[in-house]
Amino acid sequence: MSALKVVSSKLAAEIDKELMGPQIGFTLQQLMELAGFSVAQAVCRQFPLSGKTETERGKHVFVIAGPGNNGGDGLVCARHLKLFGYNPIVYYPKRSERTEFYKQLVHQLNFFKVPILSQDEENWLEYLKPEKTLCIVDAIFGFSFKPPMREPFKSIVEELCKLQDRIPIVSVDVPTGWDVDKGPISQPSINPAVLVSLTVPKPCSNHIRENFTTHYVGGRFIPRDFANKYGFEPFGYESTDQILKL
Ligand SMILES: NC(=O)C1=CN([C@@H]2O[C@H](COP(=O)(O)OP(=O)(O)OC[C@H]3O[C@@H](n4cnc5c(N)ncnc54)[C@H](OP(=O)(O)O)[C@@H]3O)[C@@H](O)[C@H]2O)[C@@H](O)CC1
Numbered sequence: 001m002s003a004l005k006v007v008s009s010k011l012a013a014e015i016d017k018e019l020m021g022p023q024i025g026f027t028l029q030q031l032m033e034l035a036g037f038s039v040a041q042a043v044c045r046q047f048p049l050s051g052k053t054e055t056e057r058g059k060h061v062f063v064i065a066g067p068g069n070n071g072g073d074g075l076v077c078a079r080h081l082k083l084f085g086y087n088p089i090v091y092y093p094k095r096s097e098r099t100e101f102y103k104q105l106v107h108q109l110n111f112f113k114v115p116i117l118s119q120d121e122e123n124w125l126e127y128l129k130p131e132k133t134l135c136i137v138d139a140i141f142g143f144s145f146k147p148p149m150r151e152p153f154k155s156i157v158e159e160l161c162k163l164q165d166r167i168p169i170v171s172v173d174v175p176t177g178w179d180v181d182k183g184p185i186s187q188p189s190i191n192p193a194v195l196v197s198l199t200v201p202k203p204c205s206n207h208i209r210e211n212f213t214t215h216y217v218g219g220r221f222i223p224r225d226f227a228n229k230y231g232f233e234p235f236g237y238e239s240t241d242q243i244l245k246l
């Protein structure tokens with residue numbers, strides 16, 4: 001276990017609320033854009049295309065998006081990956097009706113010709129093959145997940161657990177199915193090859209496997225005094241980087 005500074009789910013929610021409150025005035029869209037952008041950067045850092053063969057470069061990044069904001073981060077990430085020269089494909093089984101904004105993110109993916117598997121795609125595993133897939137982006141649930149997991153996500157996560165020894169998983173903020181504070185609470189559970197914590201790591205990140213999971217922090221959107229107010233030091237991002245390897 002690392003001695004990493006973490007904030008509880010309750011505090012993470014308070015941070016979010018203040019960032020998007022009347023005093024600071026970020027919009028959800030702004031934060032989600034930066035969050036998804038940083039996850040795309042983590043994929044690039046971990047799985048660089050430079051020096052790769054044509055076949056390797058053509059592999060898919062399979063992005064699975066859930067119904068909430070974690071899923072929204074995934075949709076944004078897919079768009080940036082396309083711009084970075086990757087070949088993303090999105091599985092978005094339960095599309096959010098929460099706001100018009102989610103529909104706009106889908107339109108943008110269409111604009112970039114990123115394939116989105118239809119809501120009733122039963123053969124989604126056909127698009128996910130170790131020889132054809134570079135990695136999976138797990139953007140199903142983040143810090144608002146409450147067990148037990150409902151379908152269709154329960155079956156999806158079970159399949160991911162079977163595949164994860166052969167295809168690396170990049171989890172956005174919280175590995176799906178983990179309790180944000182307690183970590184993996186049910187079996188089987190996702191063991192990501194990469195975890196990208198957003199804003200600040202949550203307590204569950206103390207449960208990642210030390211020699212297995214590469215941990216990044218991303219979502220570079222707070223100044224020093226704001227971090228200090230919530231009890232942590234800002235992260236030492238370099239230059240224009242949106243991620244920092246911890
Ligand atoms: N400042 C930051 O750090 C920023 C953080 N951001 C990101 O937001 C994430 C948090 O987003 P969030 O609050 O929308 O919640 P999230 O985890 O996506 O899940 C909610 C959805 O899941 C569903 N659901 C829940 N339990 C379920 C179950 N058992 N089985 C099935 N469904 C279940 C629930 O459905 P409901 O229960 O409401 O019907 C709802 O639809 C955070 O982790 C980070 O990635 C950035 O975008 C912006 C900046």
Ligand SMILES: [K+]
Pocket residue numbers: 070138139140141142171172173174175176
């Ligand atoms: K996730």
